[in-house]
Amino acid sequence: MGEDIQAYNGGGWIATKLEWLINWGRKRSPWPLPYGTACCGIEMMCALASGYDMARFGAERPSFSPRQADVLIEAGTITLKMVPILKRIYEQMAAPKWVIAMGACACSGGVFRTYSTLQGIDRVIPVDVYIPGCPPRPEALLQALGMLIKKIEKSHPILHKRYSDFLVGY
């Protein structure tokens, strides 16, 4: 039990902060939306396989509907033609929502410094955790998920970042 929770076994009741309870539930079930667009997608699929046991984090259930997902894992290159699709998927996710940019292409365009490639997905949607590498190993995705869980733990349970605020800077 965390330090914010106090159990009184003798009396048969538990007292805690509501925000601790909400974040505890959220951090235990970060359902991922796997969005693999290139080679990094293979490493992401590998991480989702049984050998890496994402169920430890409550993230073993990939959601292919944005409306039922909490964490968008963008793994791979995004061309400019794909930008509207990526934005639409992010917009369709219900708040609170988080984004992991997996691999050099998702973080910065990677080796594809060309006119047709987006130079990092944070140019169009907010990113919470960046994973460097070309490609990163599945363990790196697990580490990123751990970092995201810590972030969720400390987040405000009701006030979330708004996409419209993010867009002001662009």
Ligand code: SF4
């Ligand atoms: S970072 Fe490397 S492995 Fe990942 S999608 Fe780009 S080129 Fe492929």
